[in-house]
Amino acid sequence: MTELRITAVTSSYGRGERVLDGVDLTVGAGELAAVLGPSGCGKTTLLRVIAGFVAPDSGEVALGERIVSGPGVHVPPERRGVGIVAQEGALFPHLSVARNVAFGLTGAKRAERAARTAEMLELVGLGAYGDRMPHELSGGQQQRVALARALAPRPALVLLDEPFSALDSALRAGLRSDVRAALRTAGATAVLVTHDQEEALSTADRVAVVRDGRIAQCGTPEELYHRPADPWVASFVGDAVLLAGTADAGTATTALGAVRVGAGASGEGTVVLRPEQLRLHPVNEAAEATEAADATPTAHGQITEVRFHGHDALFLLEVPDAGRVTVRSSDAPAFRPGDRVAVSIAGAGTFHRS
The missing domain is CATH 3.40.50.300 (P-loop containing nucleotide triphosphate hydrolases)
Structure with missing residues (x-):
């Protein structure tokens, strides 16, 4: 060898x-x-x-x-x-x-x-x-x-x-x-x-x-x-969700809510998540009304496209202030284009300072 x-x-x-x-x-x-x-x-x-x-x-x-x-x-x-x-x-x-x-x-x-x-x-x-x-x-x-x-x-x-x-x-x-x-x-x-x-x-x-x-x-x-080196690598090596964010003390604030990132992260930059880290949840008017008064609201969006792959599906949705977001799920409810959904985040992301 x-x-x-x-x-x-x-x-x-x-x-x-x-x-x-x-x-x-x-x-x-x-x-x-x-x-x-x-x-x-x-x-x-x-x-x-x-x-x-x-x-x-x-x-x-x-x-x-x-x-x-x-x-x-x-x-x-x-x-x-x-x-x-x-x-x-x-x-x-x-x-x-x-x-x-x-x-x-x-x-x-x-x-x-x-x-x-x-x-x-x-x-x-x-x-x-x-x-x-x-x-x-x-x-x-x-x-x-x-x-x-x-x-x-x-x-x-x-x-x-x-x-x-x-x-x-x-x-x-x-x-x-x-x-x-x-x-x-x-x-x-x-x-x-x-x-x-x-x-x-x-x-x-x-x-x-x-x-x-x-x-x-x-x-x-x-x-x-x-652990991609930068947002370009993250986007090229698989699907990626890129979010503008401000990091402090290991947490970044983004349009989808708070995301755990590296302890040394600080300042303005880009948070990288993978589509399988996002979760979709049904939304109803009562939940929206309750959540509106919450200090840490869950992000909401509207599904624009569903791509079924058999073993899983990709959901494309528009989220205010975040733009187009991709979610990969193998067990999501039967959401359809036009449905409004709540989005939550599982796990940590990587932060890349601007």
């Missing part, structure tokens, strides 16, 4: 437009890290720098103790020991599944190639498919073969370039789990490049969120979701 270290890497287009701007990233040996970001943020360029297809303007890339890119050093892609799984597998159409997997094992004896090929096909659940041709496989099976081919030469690092993007949603979830399991069994260090937040959070040990050529935040999926 090999550690990947990227230090102060910059890269620009030919006209001088900077794509990567001082990127630092460490992927531990045996870890699966996701590089997550919107289109045009630089994540694909970062993958190409790691693979050796692009030489960075400055900075250093190291695999273990071996520097593969740096001042005066640029190891070509074929000598880096890096396996790549592309978006659509990119299998050789004229070669059988077994010969595709064995393609990178040119230095091994025939018996060793055959044994390693069989081992890799078993690893990805395609042990009986060696004699088939790529066109006889489904899209998901082709991606499994591509992974087996990438792992066969025992690379120092595996790069996965949005490998599930061409698959339907039902197939993606199962294949992500299988690929993760195969990488763990092989003990491979891997980097997954994706723009899919769910994919990154559910698959990776560590997620690096890229914005405008920089790492905006890097941490475990739990850290990114529950």
Whole structure:
């Protein structure tokens, strides 16, 4: 297993437009890290720098103790020991599944190639498919073969370039789990490049969120979701409720009421909550009249849209002074667009000072 270290890497287009701007990233040996970001943020360029297809303007890339890119050093892609799984597998159409997997094992004896090929096909659940041709496989099976081919030469690092993007949603979830399991069994260090937040959070040990050529935040999926570095990261990594607020002594005052935040929070800023932290309650005229005299009123709003997802539903509502607010619930009453509701908050939020 090999550690990947990227230090102060910059890269620009030919006209001088900077794509990567001082990127630092460490992927531990045996870890699966996701590089997550919107289109045009630089994540694909970062993958190409790691693979050796692009030489960075400055900075250093190291695999273990071996520097593969740096001042005066640029190891070509074929000598880096890096396996790549592309978006659509990119299998050789004229070669059988077994010969595709064995393609990178040119230095091994025939018996060793055959044994390693069989081992890799078993690893990805395609042990009986060696004699088939790529066109006889489904899209998901082709991606499994591509992974087996990438792992066969025992690379120092595996790069996965949005490998599930061409698959339907039902197939993606199962294949992500299988690929993760195969990488763990092989003990491979891997980097997954994706723009899919769910994919990154559910698959990776560590997620690096890229914005405008920089790492905006890097941490475990739990850290990114529950403790985002700023409101932009919070909104990009899952749904977020952003509320203007004033914090003092661990509590922020917002249009939805008081929210617990970090003990050191103070001043004007933005409170971040997740939609599942909000609760909806029926409202009737008597409750509204009683609440009007209360010193700490519950916020009220009107539902404008309901998006049913089976396991839960998203309720979009307009709340005075808060604007549009999103609530996720799996057990909310059968509210409909136009209903007035009361909103309460469960748990703590994060506070980001202006």
